[in-house]
Amino acid sequence: MKTPIYLDYHATTPVDPRVLETMLPYFTEKFGNAASRNHSFGWAAEEAVEAAREQVAQVIGASAREVIFTSGATESDNLALVGVAEFYREKGDHIITSPLEHKAVLDTCNMLEQRGFRVTYLDVDRQGMIDLDQLRDSITDKTILVSLMAANNEIGTINPLGRIGAICREKGVLFHTDATQGVGHMPLDVEEMNIDLASYSGHKIYGPKGVGALYVRRRNPRVRLSPIIHGGGHERGMRSGTLNVPGIVGFGRAAEIMRVDYDKEQAHLIELRDRLHQGLARELEQVHLNGHPTERHPGNLNISFAYVEGESLLMGISDIAVSSGSACTSASLEPSYVLRALGVGDELAHSSIRFGIGRFTTIEEVDYTIRRVVEEVSRLRELSPLWEMAQEGIDLSTVKWSAH
Amino acid sequence: MAYSDKVIDHYKNPRNAGSFSKEEENVGTGVVGAPECGDVMKLQIKVENERIVDARFKTFGCGSAIASSSLATEWVKGKTLDEAMTIQNTEIVKELSLPPVKIHCSVLAEDAIKTAIADYRKKQDGSSGGE
Ligand SMILES: Cc1ncc(COP(=O)(O)O)c(C=O)c1O
Numbered sequence: 293m294k295t296p297i298y299l300d301y302h303a304t305t306p307v308d309p310r311v312l313e314t315m316l317p318y319f320t321e322k323f324g325n326a327a328s329r330n331h332s333f334g335w336a337a338e339e340a341v342e343a344a345r346e347q348v349a350q351v352i353g354a355s356a357r358e359v360i361f362t363s364g365a366t367e368s369d370n371l372a373l374v375g376v377a378e379f380y381r382e383k384g385d386h387i388i389t390s391p392l393e394h395k396a397v398l399d400t401c402n403m404l405e406q407r408g409f410r411v412t413y414l415d416v417d418r419q420g421m422i423d424l425d426q427l428r429d430s431i432t433d434k435t436i437l438v439s440l441m442a443a444n445n446e447i448g449t450i451n452p453l454g455r456i457g458a459i460c461r462e463k464g465v466l467f468h469t470d471a472t473q474g475v476g477h478m479p480l481d482v483e484e485m486n487i488d489l490a491s492y493s494g495h496k497i498y499g500p501k502g503v504g505a506l507y508v509r510r511r512n513p514r515v516r517l518s519p520i521i522h523g524g525g526h527e528r529g530m531r532s533g534t535l536n537v538p539g540i541v542g543f544g545r546a547a548e549i550m551r552v553d554y555d556k557e558q559a560h561l562i563e564l565r566d567r568l569h570q571g572l573a574r575e576l577e578q579v580h581l582n583g584h585p586t587e588r589h590p591g592n593l594n595i596s597f598a599y600v601e602g603e604s605l606l607m608g609i610s611d612i613a614v615s616s617g618s619a620c621t622s623a624s625l626e627p628s629y630v631l632r633a634l635g636v637g638d639e640l641a642h643s644s645i646r647f648g649i650g651r652f653t654t655i656e657e658v659d660y661t662i663r664r665v666v667e668e669v670s671r672l673r674e675l676s677p678l679w680e681m682a683q684e685g686i687d688l689s690t691v692k693w694s695a696h
Numbered sequence: 697m698a699y700s701d702k703v704i705d706h707y708k709n710p711r712n713a714g715s716f717s718k719e720e721e722n723v724g725t726g727v728v729g730a731p732e733c734g735d736v737m738k739l740q741i742k743v744e745n746e747r748i749v750d751a752r753f754k755t756f757g758c759g760s761a762i763a764s765s766s767l768a769t770e771w772v773k774g775k776t777l778d779e780a781m782t783i784q785n786t787e788i789v790k791e792l793s794l795p796p797v798k799i800h801c802s803v804l805a806e807d808a809i810k811t812a813i814a815d816y817r818k819k820q821d822g823s824s825g826g827e
Contacts, residue, residue, distance in 0.1 A: 601734055603758040607699065607707060618734060618758070627734065638732035675713055675762065677738035677754040678731055693730030694807075 293656045295611040301496075301591055301650030302445050302473060303615060307542065308498035308651070314545040315500065318538035326535045327526060337537045344544025351547040352471065352490055353481035354507050360527045361540050364504035365472040367521075368491030369396035369439075371506050371531065372468045375517030376437050376489070377404050380466075384434035388412045390422055391633040392444055396491075397470055401439075410434075418634050419584040420449030424459065431463045438467050442474025442490075446617065446630040446646055447583030448592025450478050457486030466515060472496050472504075476550030476557065477589050482507060488515050494539060498651060499546030503539035506531075557651060561590035564649045564658050569593050571662035576669055582617075582631060582644055591649040596640040597665075599679035600672045605645060608668035612661055617644035639688075699759055700793035706763035711770050714752045716740045724816025726808040735761045735801065739808035741772060741780075743816055748772045748780055753808075760798040764788050764805035777813050 298306075307315075318340060326341045328334025345356040362368045377387065389401055391413045401411045412430045414422045422440065431438070438460050443450045453469060460467035468489035474480055475492045482490060490507040494500050508530070509515045523532030550557070573579045578598040594617075597605065602618030617628030618641070627641035647661070673679040681688060699707075715738070716723045722743050729736040735757030742750040751769035755762045767788055772780045788794070788802035 599756060601757050601761075604707070604762060607704075607759040638734075642731070642734040675710060675754055676756045677727065677736055678756045680715065680738075680754060688731060693732075693736070694728050694811075 293660060297612045297657045297661060299647045299649065299661065300613045300615055301648035304495045305498045305650055307500055308546060308549060310549065311499055311542045311545045315538045315542040318541050326537055340541050341535055341537060344540045347544035347548040348505050351475055351551045352507060353483050358507055358510050360506045360508060360530050361535060362504045362506055362531055363502055365470065365491045365493035366396040368504050368506035369470055370400050371517065371520050372489045372491060373400045373404065373439060374520050376466060377409055378518035379516045380436040384436040386410045386432060386434040387437045388414065388430050388435060389439045390414045390416055392416055392420055392630050393441055394445060394470055397439055416633055418636060420444055420447050420634055421584060424455055428459050431465055435465045438465055441470040442480060443478055443589040445473045446628060447594045448589035449584045450587045453485045453487065461486040473589055476554060494543035494546060497546045497550050499543040500539045503536050503543045558590055561649050564653050565591060565593050568647060568658045568662060572665060575666045580640060582636060593647040595645055596643040597669045598643055599676045599682060600669050601642055602644055604672055605668055609664045612664060615646045618642045702792050703760055703763040706766040707759040710762060710766045712752050715754060716742060716752055724812040726811030726815060728807045728811055729804050735804060737765045737804050737808045739765060739768060739812045741812045741816060747776050760794055761801040761804065763792050764801045765808060767791060768805040768809055772809055780809055781813060783809055
């Protein structure tokens with residue numbers, strides 16, 4: 293086993309060697325511009341892009357003509373929200389989302405609010421679930437779009453997309469989902485689930501960075517968008533700019549592997565994720581799972597080790613790459629907004645670690661991680677005044693702290 | 697973020713980790729910070745004839761917070777109470793090469809020293825007054 297060990301697959305994934313192999317010719321021999329209509333270099337590139345479009349569409353049950361290539365899920369989220377908001381402005385000015393969305397959605401909503409749109413942020417429970425009745429009640433005749441993610445990138449909670457889609461369809465509003473973490477990790481079918489727009493990205497599914505897609509429904513209903521990037525009219529005018537051919541080819545191959553190996557991958561992730569969870573919970577007290585116990589991304593394990601601050605734990609297990617919701621690991625010095633929105637208490641947010649298991653994770657790596665985390669958590673608890681107080685039976689919520 | 701070697705050393709080999717009994721007459725205890733802010737330091741001093749003869753700490757917080765409090769216990773040992781009162785957070789920042797975002801850890805360590813000394817003095821006043 294080699295260290296450092298990578299357990300941060302929600303942040304990004306390595307390119308699968310099969311994907312890389314597919315991409316390589318498109319940097320050198322087949323370097324043409326897919327928009328060059330008058331020679332074989334362009335035709336070869338266009339053909340490769342169209343084959344990839346089919347693969348990228350299939351992984352979510354869409355047809356190729358409904359896929360627009362972008363630079364990543366951030367751009368796709370921006371295009372979906374701003375594009376719909378601007379195009380449908382006459383029809384309404386109201387958008388519904390949740391406080392757990394990725395910043396690519398939340399910051400875009402914030403910008404739209406400044407431009408005069410109204411945004412409703414649904415309540416979430418402690419496991420990150422929305423209330424479907426509240427969603428239904430929040431939709432008014434001014435609502436144009438509901439944007440709710442497939443699987444959450446921090447806590448792994450999966451939204452009931454089928455039921456959300458049914459409500460949106462019944463009420464006649466568009467439904468966008470940020471499916472970046474969901475693709476290949478949960479059932480996703482734009483027809484069955486009545487999804488009208490979906491964002492996803494290459495680098496979260498063992499494809500390259502800097503390439504993504506936006507699914508835009510073409511029939512029942514036909515979704516219209518105002519472009520946010522203007523120029524040569526590529527991608528049916530919805531996203532100008534020379535296509536990233538090698539990236540798109542890699543994204544296509546990556547999506548195809550996700551689709552074909554879905555069951556195998558799912559089983560692998562769940563086995564290792566549960567092994568990690570059980571190993572930690574067996575050897576340590578006060579291990580709190582963040583997110584939903586069953587409706588969750590198969591590779592996600594987000595845990596708070598009570599009385600141990602997350603960044604100090606990361607420092608202790610520096611040969612294992614994971615991430616923390618602790619304030620100290622963010623530039624803002626605020627603990628994770630996702631954990632805070634769940635209302636688990638800032639203290640548990642500071643103590644949280646996100647383990648992201650992926651395709652190339654092994655049992656040996658999981659067992660090593662259990663051993664190292666148990667050692668460090670035990671050591672840091674011995675060093676923790678909060679652990680000491682808790683052992684003495686003091687209820688920490690009754691202590692008067694000298695906040696600074 | 698990269699940590700300085702000194703921070704890593706204190707984190708891996710904390711000095712004077714542990715606790716004294718709070719009840720002991722000659723022990724002063726300072727607990728500063730709050731769990732929801734992500735750091736809590738407990739620093740204790742043992743005093744004989746106005747001089748700090750021993751110290752202990754426990755810290756919930758990032759590596760820099762642990763290192764700042766560990767260093768603080770080293771520095772107060774052997775100092776008189778008046779001398780210990782003059783320890784500045786900026787000296788801790790310098791010794792540990794803390795980056796700007798970690799300055800609050802050093803501030804907390806300075807507060808912990810001062811709070812522990814105040815606690816000790818209060819105890820002494822209380823006991824002498826009671827006799
Ligand atoms: C849920 C979600 N949405 C959007 C993004 C942004 O994706 P990209 O890096 O492709 O812009 C990410 C990745 O950080 C994500 O996890």
